[in-house]
Amino acid sequence: MPVIYVARSKSLSEWGGDVGLSKNLFKVGVFDGTGKDAVAALNEESFAGVADWVLLADADAGVAEEDAAVALLAKKQAIVDPKYYPRIKGATGIFRIKPKDVENSMLVERAMAGEESLNFTLKPADIAKFLIKNAGVGGT
Numbered sequence: 001m002p003v004i005y006v007a008r009s010k011s012l013s014e015w016g017g018d019v020g021l022s023k024n025l026f027k028v029g030v031f032d033g034t035g036k037d038a039v040a041a042l043n044e045e046s047f048a049g050v051a052d053w054v055l056l057a058d059a060d061a062g063v064a065e066e067d068a069a070v071a072l073l074a075k076k077q078a079i080v081d082p083k084y085y086p087r088i089k090g091a092t093g094i095f096r097i098k099p100k101d102v103e104n105s106m107l108v109e110r111a112m113a114g115e116e117s118l119n120f121t122l123k124p125a126d127i128a129k130f131l132i133k134n135a136g137v138g139g140t
Contacts, residue, residue, distance in 0.1 A: 006128035030066035048091035057128035
């Protein structure tokens with residue numbers, strides 16, 4: 001059964017911050033197996049030139065394919081074009097996320113749910129859930 005997953009690499013995030021891209025870089029993909037298996041495959045092949053990928057979240061993708069999920073998410077979020085950065089040449093599905101977008105989305109969700117306290121601290125797992133939801137193929 002395919003899953004949509006979101007993974008993050010500390011080294012890729014540091015590199016993104018160093019080159020002025022962003023330190024908020026996340027890999028979104030669809031894998032036939034589990035999220036842990038997907039991240040193991042990323043690390044095994046040194047995807048985007050790094051082997052320290054960590055799974056942040058995964059969800060049932062239904063019958064979605066990676067290309068469709070990435071294309072839908074790319075309409076809403078900034079995707080990193082691997083042609084412009086030699087280090088990540090050929091690495092697809094890497095997104096540059098603005099934390100403010102995720103915070104605004106969470107704020108609206110909490111307000112609509114009627115929660116009394118709208119204070120929260122943004123975590124990488126929150127960004128992963130946001131990406132899965134906006135890919136439109138699974139999760140909550």
